[in-house]
Amino acid sequence: MTDLHDIAPSIPPEFREVVQGRPPEPELGGDDWLRLLPRWARECADHWGLRADGPVWHGVCAVVIPCHRDGEQVVLKLSWPHEEARQEHLALQYWAGRGAVRLHAADPARWALLLEPLQHDRNLNDLALLDACEVIGGLMRRLDRPASPQFTRLSDAIDRWTTLCRKGSPLVPRRMTEQAASALSSLRDGCDGRLVHQDLHFENVLAGDREPWLAIDPKPVSGEWAFAVAPVLWNRWDEAARAHSLRTHLRLRAGVVAEAAGLDEDRVLAWSFVRLVTNALWEAEEPQPGQPELSRWITAAKAMTD
Incomplete structure (x- = not known):
């Protein structure tokens, strides 16, 4: 005790x-x-x-x-x-x-x-993958509400991420970093204003007693929910790695969440691509970049654009 x-x-x-x-x-x-x-x-x-x-x-x-x-x-x-x-x-x-x-x-x-x-030993890893994606999309609908002014705005990060992408890295394909910088420019309009849990993935949803599933550990931002789908793509990666077509597999995940949450799938895919590229760039900046991690970010980002 x-x-x-x-x-x-x-x-x-x-x-x-x-x-x-x-x-x-x-x-x-x-x-x-x-x-x-x-x-x-x-x-x-x-x-x-x-x-x-x-x-x-x-x-x-x-x-x-x-x-x-x-x-x-x-x-x-x-x-x-x-x-x-x-x-x-x-x-x-x-x-x-x-x-x-x-x-x-x-x-x-x-x-x-x-x-x-909550039941800390029961999370959405216990559900079939697409069922878990549907739960996350439903939670996004329930959590959606206007963000008050004290929350950090998603648009405030866009300039930093654009600079990161323009700078690039020898370890990340230049085509991807330039495409991500361009996407950020088009995503700026309408990207603020909703209270968003930006790390809503399978392990951050636990079983409860008063409701079947509840979100935990929010990293809140005043943004848009399309930005928040990306963690659903890079978690449970072992299942993605076994997929016959990674592109089809990841886009199916994104599509199920987008439909359940009522999101524009094109913006979901664009934000997911940007977040995967910036993750790759941050990994590349590490003193000793992890090759498996870097490869995962680049491979997943490529699947968002092919």
Whole structure:
């Protein structure tokens, strides 16, 4: 059983290894955050009256602790401070449990959220692929609403991505980077204004008790939902790699999501291509680019255009 007043021994070693040594993004590096984590957990426990109910589990950037308070089952999520998580609590407040995990309370200073419990061992990887794509499209419809001014705008990133594509890389085909830069110019109009979960993929949808499936871990942006389909293409990649025709396979995924969400499929394909190319360019900028990852981004981007 986890002790919220001394969680340090309960933090999974594999999570420590992922976070240790991370540079600040923008506030705390991984090592500093790991040192602060036990104190923040104690303070959250005292402030919200929490008692741990089970062992710590984790995602990529957060630890999650099952708890209860006054007989109510809740979950305490403590995230490593990084820019993509800064507005997570605001998005969950706007959605108010409609299509997403319900937020009970937030402590932004400690990057802490108090959430409803979900079945963390059941996600959309448990469904057949196209059924899972249809669920994601349906959630996009449910989550869609106007974005308030405090959310980062998708258009603000377009200039950065255009510069990235114009600069290019010897490791990424020039034809692709030029095409992505051109696509970004045409996508600018109408790309802002909706509250979008830009990382809505199979593992970021968990089974719930009050609803069959609920979105978690939003990285919110004021954008358009066509931008958010791309993670559906690059996750469950082993199934894509086995496809007879990668082009047909990925476009079928995109088409099912687009139909379920009511999106323009041409914009879905254009945004997906852009995101795959920029992923390839970011990978190429790494000191030691991962060849399998780079190859995957380039191969998938090519399938969006052939």
